[in-house]
Amino acid sequence: MILLGGKVYGFGKLAGLVLEFSPGFNLVFAPNEGGKSTLQHFLLGMLYGQWRPDLKQQRRLQPWVERYKPWNGAEYGGLLRCRLGDGQVVELNRTFGKEGGRLDIRAATGGDMSERYERQRNGELLFAETHLGLPPGLFESLGVIRESAVADIGDYEAIRDRIANLAQSGNEDLSVKQALGRLEAALEGVGSERAPTKPYKQAQDLAAALKAELQEARDARMRHVGWVEDRNRLADEVADLERRLAGARLAQLAARRRETEVRIRTLEELEREIAGLREERAQAGDGGEFPADSFEKISQIEGALQNLDKYLGEAREDKAKVAAELGRLEEERLRLASYDASTVAANEEEITGWFVSWLNLTIRRDGAQKNQADLRATADGIAADLDALPEILRAPDVDWQRLGREASKEEQQLLWQSRAARDDVAQAQAGLAAVRRGMLWWRMLGIVLAAVAVAAVALKLGRFFEQVPMPYVLGAAAAAAALALACLFASFRWAAAVAEAKRTLLEFDLNMKDVQELKDRKTSQLDIAMAQTGCKDMDELMAFVEDCAARRRHLEDIEARLGEEGLAAAQLQEQADEYYQKLSAALSRAGLTCVPANLQFQVDALRTNMRLSREVAARHADCTARLDELDGRVVAMAKEREAKQAQMDALLEGAHVSTPEEFRAEGRKRGRAAGLAEKEESRAREFARLSEGRTLGGWRERLAEMDRQLESLADPVEGPPADDPATEREERALAEELSVRREEHVRAVERVRQAFAGHRPVADIEEDLALAERDFARLDADRQALGVALETIRELALGRQTELAPQLNAAVSQRFLRLCQQYDEVRVAPDFGVTVREAATGKMRPAAHLSRGAQDQLYFAMRFGILDLVSKSSEPCPCLLDEPFAAYDRFRLGEAFKMLGDEAERRQLVVFTCREELLELADRNDARVLRLAK
Amino acid sequence: MKPVRFIHTADIHLETGFSGAGLPSRLGGRKREAVRAAFRDILDAARREKADFVLVAGDLFELGRVTPDTVEFLKQQFASLAPVRVFVAPGNHDPFIKGSPYKDDPWPGNVHVFGKEEFQSVELPEAGVRVTGFGYARPFFDGRLFQKLPALPDDLCNIVVAHASDMGRVPEGKSAQGPFEVGELAGKNIRYCALGHYHRQRRLQVPDAGVEAWYAGVPEGSGWDEEGPGGYLFCEVGDGGVRVQGRVCSRFDLHSVEIGCDGFSTREQVVEALLRHRGAELQPNHILRVRLTGTPEASLDLAFAELDERLAGECLYIRWEDRLLPALDFEAIAGEKTLRGEFARFLGECIADCDASGGGGGTAESPFRREVLERARRYGLDALSGREVRLR
Structure with missing residues (x-):
């Protein structure tokens, strides 16, 4: 297909632009923002339309449609003339926009050709697809070579990758490797059976766990069915046992009926016997009322009266004895009245306490007095020894130890001071001598200089130095005089220093004397002491002095202790006197006197009498109480006797007799009648036992009831005898078995009720399982799909490489070898790696070793070759190059234009550029230039 | 009577x-x-x-x-x-x-x-x-x-x-x-x-x-x-x-809502779209299934945990269904003479094979296999287009 030209009605900034293209090499020149991109989009839009190609069912506009609306309100659209591969010229007339989208395809003759093209549901006619065999996306990636694609070709590897991408995917930027990487990443995200943290394995595990749970729930249901069968079987067994037990109980009923019949007969006999006894008792006669039941009572009362008489006598005797004892005790109590605790105002314990305290204090006081006497004797001895000491040591306030230490210390200090004073004196004397020498020296120098001055003046005046001017002589004399004065002044200063040194020396002498005197004074007192005591040295004196001091301290201690002992003795005496006064007062209250010598005897007497008085009082109280008790008993027994006698009289009167003997005689007469009554009562009790609280009529009704029950049975049971042990055993066994079965049945019912405890409802599990399986199926489908996609792409890519490489080899060789004649062969490997053979050496060289210009040519050769392979072979696809050489230098541009010039012989090329130097190259290659104004 | x-x-x-x-x-x-x-x-x-x-x-x-x-x-x-x-x-x-x-x-x-x-x-x-x-x-x-x-x-x-x-x-x-x-x-x-x-x-x-x-x-x-x-x-x-x-007598009703996410680039747009159902399907005692459809922008990050947090209290629970289509023209990509195109072509063929075998009495594995291939195609194209591989 060749674009011949056309017109832009309105498209972005372009309006009314007439286009003319040559069939080969075209160059569209425009400065930046001059409309190159707009024109490219116009051409693409004219060829492929405005609808989105991925949604052929829908009329959805491509994004650029809004962007390239005409700026000046011109009609949005244009006209494009093309010559097809078969030589036919067609004219495309298109309008764009939301309401537009019209395409008119006409032949050069004006005939409508629209019907010749397939129309998509969105209304688009597949014009370019039909002729070029390329969908719009593929045309854009293969038929349009953009600046970025070419500029990025940094090295041969990049070229190879881009060519591989183009060959495989039709897009330089889309590599199969990246596509496979994306699929592998997605597959990794899904995971596998060996990846427990990935969704696939987790979904699989969840589904498996839910299946297991469902199976468990179904097993539980199966068990439940079995348990329901067990429950029903047990229910049947219980029913059977209940029936058998009812049969056994029926047999028992028959036996009990017989037993009841016998019981009724016995009861009838007893009733008859009781009636006979009543009749016999009536015939025996009762002789009126007689209190037969009082027989025993009368005997009891009679015995009680006798006993009461006996006890009453004894009580009265005891009472007399106690009264006599009480009198005696009263006398004793009066005698000891003064020793009563209340009289003495103290009890025995207090008296004893006071006495013990007094005795103790007296003993301690005596001990203190004895200590006092001993200490006094010792103190007198020590005082005598101290009085015998020499006069100088008697002074108690002299600290001989301190004197000794101070004397020693001061002596040492004085020794040092005297030595220092001597040194000072010697030094002062030496200084004095030196000062004197200095003074003399300065004085002599002053005199000499004065003499010189005088001599000089004199000699001048004497005309000895006539050649020396007078001023010089006077000046020299004045200088000598000044120096003499200075020396004299210095000698006076030295004289003052000599006087000062003398005064210092004198002070040092006086100091030395003072020190010597002080030393002598300090040692004199100690010397006297040693002389008086006869001690040979200072140590002996100090020991002696220490002994004296110790004896003085001992004496002081003894004096102090004497004072303490005296005070203690006085306190003890005071306390002893206090207790003595208490004891004396108590004795006085009891009528006793005391002195310290007989105090112990008197206190003992007092305590003895107080104890006696207390005992007598206690016994007197006991006797009084005993007497009162005996009085009470005598009165009570007298009353009781009166009461018993009254009872006896009443009973005898009731029996119409006067004595108990008469009563007993009458009672024996009445005994037989009572025997009959007793027998009657015995029979009545027997009747009551047998009747079990039921009347004879009641038993007869019960028998009738049993008869009715037995009659109701269709097949009366030939029952065993009543209380037959075998029947009862059978009944018990049945009851026990029934009980066991009932328990089992209850357990079975409970088991059935709890059959599904701990299990989720089956529906819940099924629902969760369905979701889990759905998730797993989705993940499984994804996993398999990704695997299929990966595998398919790998295989197809490999096959495509193998298939494309030779075709590409041919296409590239055609182009490349024509331009680069130093090479005679190009080989494109399946991985799109390229090698070339040098014509001169016949060596194969990898394309990476080619020059930059040759690599560019190789790239373009391969791109055009791929375009050949992908597009329809019958219709050379025009190629648009959008500023492809922006980064090229002049040499590379020249090489590239050779390639383009060559390619323009095969297909139409339209280069869009803003570089003016390309105009010259275009002119050299016979390119048609279209200039767009800014 | x-x-x-x-x-x-x-x-x-x-x-x-x-x-x-x-x-x-x-x-x-x-x-x-x-x-x-x-x-x-x-x-x-x-x-x-x-x-x-x-x-x-x-x-x-x-x-x-x-x-x-x-x-x-x-x-x-x-x-x-x-x-x-x-x-x-x-x-x-x-x-x-x-x-x-x-x-x-x-x-x-x-x-x-x-x-x-x-x-x-x-x-x-x-x-x-x-x-x-x-x-x-x-x-x-x-x-x-x-x-x-x-x-x-x-x-x-x-x-x-x-x-x-x-x-x-x-x-x-x-x-x-x-x-x-x-x-x-x-x-x-x-x-x-x-x-x-x-x-x-x-x-x-x-x-x-x-x-x-x-x-x-x-x-x-x-x-x-x-x-x-x-x-x-x-x-x-x-x-x-x-x-x-x-x-x-029901308490927690189930309701479904479909949100078309064409052009959505943020989660906020999803939330806003869902909040438009407030008072109808979106009620505090309702359990919602929200099916997201359409082709959003690549920037849309459907973090469902964050969406749940944002819509907490608006309803009892939301079950999200991601039916979004990627902004990729698989067919166009498959036409490219690149590795990307080859990859898209290959996986497209695999998916077609899987559909053919599934349609002809395929095993239970077929839907899963298809899902795996779909995902593989999407992840592979993301990777080859230089985008981050974001798992669905």
């Missing part, structure tokens, strides 16, 4: 599962409770309206899932209804077989279960009614049961209850349990025929004008073919004829 009032219900399916509807168990549990509540409502209505009896035309529960708790629930509910009689005609899901609570458990005295595969009658002379029922004694019954029904005596008002399939209008995917033709109901002195098995409430056109035959429908829908409210029938038979009222 004194009017007879009764309730006709069927296909309660207590303890049924909702896995077929794709509901999670948390929602399934709520639905099951709703089924129980609906059943309680039915019995409450019987008490309130002083019904003479209640008819249950099969599938009261699901035998494979019934628990002691369910059985006790039924017993208590039926016992509390006494003295109102309850007639149960077991169906294929609750057949009268060994292991069935009908057979193994004692039921309250007011409950009568038709336990034989033949029509049996119970007369209620005080109401002037004869109830004739048929019970399944196996999980699948394909006999023509109404052919076994003789003409009933006309001394009483004859009510028939059975679980059966009207072969004149079999719903899609429904098994033919107890098949019959409506003509078989004619001429047998039936006044009212209470049917179960089909889950949609509907009246049968019986040639005999004197016969009124109805399917009661489900009280609570359980699948996407049972959308909308569920209920039961309240019937009154008197001299004036038969009066049937459909009553609603």
